[in-house]
Amino acid sequence: MIVQRKRMNWWERLYLSAVFSGLWVTVRRFFRRKVTMQYPEERWVPPEGYRGMPCLVRDQEGHVKCVCCQLCEFICPPKAIRITPPGPDGPPPDRPAAEKAPLEFKIDLLRCIFCGLCEEVCPEEAIFMRRDHQFTAERREELVFDKEELLRRGGTHHDRALKWKRKEEEAKAQGAWVEPAWSPAETAGAIPERQEAGGGK
Amino acid sequence: MSWSGFIVITLLKAAAVLAGMLSLAAAAIYWERRICAFIQGRVGPNRAGPFGLLQPMADAVKTLLKEDYAPGRVRKFYFSLAPAVAMFPGLAILAVIPFGSNLNGCPMVVADLNIGLLYALAVNSVGVYGIVLAGYASNSKYPFMGGIRSSAQIISYEVTMGLSVVPLLLLAGSLNLGRIVECQSGGLFHWMIFRQPLAFALFVIASFAETNRLPFDLPEAEQELVGGYNVEYGSMRFAMFFLGEYANMIAAAAMIVTLFLGGWTLPWFGLDQQAATFWTGALHIAIFLAKVKLVVLGFIWTRWMWPRFRYDQLMSLGWRKLLPLALANMVLTAFVLWARA
Numbered sequence: 095m096i097v098q099r100k101r102m103n104w105w106e107r108l109y110l111s112a113v114f115s116g117l118w119v120t121v122r123r124f125f126r127r128k129v130t131m132q133y134p135e136e137r138w139v140p141p142e143g144y145r146g147m148p149c150l151v152r153d154q155e156g157h158v159k160c161v162c163c164q165l166c167e168f169i170c171p172p173k174a175i176r177i178t179p180p181g182p183d184g185p186p187p188d189r190p191a192a193e194k195a196p197l198e199f200k201i202d203l204l205r206c207i208f209c210g211l212c213e214e215v216c217p218e219e220a221i222f223m224r225r226d227h228q229f230t231a232e233r234r235e236e237l238v239f240d241k242e243e244l245l246r247r248g249g250t251h252h253d254r255a256l257k258w259k260r261k262e263e264e265a266k267a268q269g270a271w272v273e274p275a276w277s278p279a280e281t282a283g284a285i286p287e288r289q290e291a292g293g294g295k
Numbered sequence: 296m297s298w299s300g301f302i303v304i305t306l307l308k309a310a311a312v313l314a315g316m317l318s319l320a321a322a323a324i325y326w327e328r329r330i331c332a333f334i335q336g337r338v339g340p341n342r343a344g345p346f347g348l349l350q351p352m353a354d355a356v357k358t359l360l361k362e363d364y365a366p367g368r369v370r371k372f373y374f375s376l377a378p379a380v381a382m383f384p385g386l387a388i389l390a391v392i393p394f395g396s397n398l399n400g401c402p403m404v405v406a407d408l409n410i411g412l413l414y415a416l417a418v419n420s421v422g423v424y425g426i427v428l429a430g431y432a433s434n435s436k437y438p439f440m441g442g443i444r445s446s447a448q449i450i451s452y453e454v455t456m457g458l459s460v461v462p463l464l465l466l467a468g469s470l471n472l473g474r475i476v477e478c479q480s481g482g483l484f485h486w487m488i489f490r491q492p493l494a495f496a497l498f499v500i501a502s503f504a505e506t507n508r509l510p511f512d513l514p515e516a517e518q519e520l521v522g523g524y525n526v527e528y529g530s531m532r533f534a535m536f537f538l539g540e541y542a543n544m545i546a547a548a549a550m551i552v553t554l555f556l557g558g559w560t561l562p563w564f565g566l567d568q569q570a571a572t573f574w575t576g577a578l579h580i581a582i583f584l585a586k587v588k589l590v591v592l593g594f595i596w597t598r599w600m601w602p603r604f605r606y607d608q609l610m611s612l613g614w615r616k617l618l619p620l621a622l623a624n625m626v627l628t629a630f631v632l633w634a635r636a
Contacts, residue, residue, distance in 0.1 A: 116600040120334045130338040 139225070145210045146227040148175075148201055149248030150220060150241065153256060157189050158245065159220035162196040166212035166221055174205035175212060190273075191262040199241040203229055218257075222248060308405045312389050319587070320385075320541040321351035327541075327595050334599045354534075361530035366433075369527065373432035378528065378535035381425025385542025387418045392549045393473045395559050395580035396570040403559075403580060404473060411472040412464070415550060416457055419505060422543060423449040426507075426514055426524045429536070433527040441523025444606065445507065445514035451613035452504035452511075458621035459497035462628035463487055463554055476558030480567035488555040493624045495555045497617055502547040504613070507540065508594055510601040513609060548590035552583065556590070559583040 105111050131138065140146065153159055167175045178198035180186075187195035213223050224247065231237045239247070265271040325340070325348065332339025340347035365374055391411035395403030408414055423446055430442015464470060466487070467478045479486050488495045504511040515523040525536045552558060559579040560567035570576035604612065 113601070117596065120596065120600040123336060124330070124333045126336060128333070128338050129336045130332075132338070 137228075140227060144225045144227070145208045145213075145223040146225045147203065147223070147229070147247065148206065148208075148210075148212055148221055148244075149224050150199060150244040151222055151248040151251035152245060153253045154250055155256070155259070156250075157192075157258075158187070158195050158241075159218050159251065159253070160196050160199065161187070161192050161218050161220070162194045163217065165215045165217065169211045169215045171209060171211065172205045172207050174202045174207075176200040176202075189258045189262075191258040191265070196241060199244060201239050201244060203237040203239065204234060219251065219253065222251065224248065304401060305405060308403075309390070312394065312405055313386065315394075315584075316386060316389055316542060316545060317538070319545050319584075319591075320538055321355070323541045323545060323591050323595070324354070324537070325351050326592070327598075330592075330595050331599050334596075358531050358534035363530050363532065366435075366527050368434050370432040370434065373428045374527075375532070377425050377429035377432055377524075378532045378539065379425075380428060381422060382535050382539035382542060383425070384418045384422040385539055385544075385546040387421075388415045388546040389549060391415055391472055392546075392553055393476055393558055394549070394583045396568075396576055398570075398576040398580075399573055402473075403576065407473060408471065410470045412460060412470045412475070412554075415472075416453075416460075419456075419546075420449070420453050422505070422539075425536075425539065429524040429528070430514075433524070435527050437521055437526045438524045441514040441526075445524065448504055448507075448511060448513055448609060448613075451610065452501045452617075455497055455613060455617040455621050456501035456505060458618070458625055459494045459501060460554060461621075461625045462491050462494050465625075465628050465632055466490060472553050472558075476553060476560060479557045480560050481562070483562040485562070486555065486557045491555070491624070491628070493620065495551075497621050497624070498554065499551060500617060502551060503594070503597070504609075506543045506547050506594075508544065509598040510604050511609065512603060513606060544594055545587060545591060548587045548594065549583075551590050552586040556586055558586075 150158065150160055162177060162179050164177050164179065167173075167177045176198075177196050177200075180194050180197045184194070184197055187193070189195075208223065210223050212221050226247065229237055262271065328350070329339040329347070340350040343349040343353045365371060390405040391408050391414050393402070393404040393407075397403055426445040426449075427442045430438040430440075430445070433439070463475060467475045469475065469478075475487075483489070503509075507514050513523075515525070517523075525533055528536060557567070559582055561582055566575070566578065566582065570579055
């Protein structure tokens, strides 16, 4: 295709008109709002649904939601998740109806590819991809987060279902509730004391 | 005045001009970065000190502390000489610029030469050696290309620059810059920019070319020559090129102000006469500095607005458009003056 150029008149050919309009453009730009974000002070907030750091959560009653089913560990494509189950002799979970809770739960953020499969696969809604996406560390080990750190970063998930609590109540109402061999109060010291949830979920 | 007194006062004036020039150059670098950022929708350096005002100082400390490194296979002597030569004309031209009327009867010009204008043009043409030497001594292709372009460009535009000021000499009847400033007193329209608008335009265009500023920055041409003649330089030597570029820009601005914009004068409140008191003298210096800053602002503004000329466009503009215009302007002015006399 041949583009027919408009013939320029003498004023346009003089080049000065382009100069003045150019100066006008730059002056307007000069007073425009600046797009720079002053990084450490101002930070970009990713949109809702952004897949950042995977974290463990507690429910509003302060219980660790993870039941150590290890589905996330199995599905994790880069094998970034390492879960240590309590085993037959390990400490019981902090909820009487739940079967187990992880003894240790580690996520290596250097391996994590932020695919979100762990969040998707979790049957207990215990692991969530948060919007945190900036990690700095001086050593690799600092970016392998353990259970405490993951729970601290994950905060509280306000769960409407509260599955295990309801199961306990239903069993009690039907008279089918079997008191576990251990009492959650006795074993409270066996698993680390829960902390204040950092940041709402 | 005794000889010793003359020497002391001249040295003092030279030191003051040098200090003023270097701080102006530092300020110009700061403003360049800030204005460029603002035009591009950014914020620019704003961390060192309030509004980033200490940024030039931080840069200076950085370049001073860096290792003074010369790559292998460069021609060492010329390689070291080039930055100094590039910086020299910007500082040397200021010697003849009258930057004020007088302070307590002491004329505010370092050297009141009768051939001040010729001296300025001559010294200015030395500047090309810095770039050409850098290009030659670096022993590397990009600096070499930069040096070649620079020699062609600066020599071409020097002709126009020299010819464009001839009408001024005809009008002022003197090569002394002080006299040229004086003959612009007595009203705004006595300024040479209004009496010789074409000469002004030609001189400004030639100044842009001489100082390697956009749209004439072919010797540097970051996009094609990755910086041109100063590619192989680092640390303080690079800083001298950088400072030299801004010193040249300020010297060019001072020349434009002196020749066309009335120098230290303002046509109102009797500010176009020699100062009678100390404070008027100081005011004259302030007026001169303000004018220079405005012209430097123009230089910076233009840089972020204009694309670079192609090499053939540059040559065509220099030889086929500006040079005939300058010659015609000269002949016309001479003819009008002759007809009037």
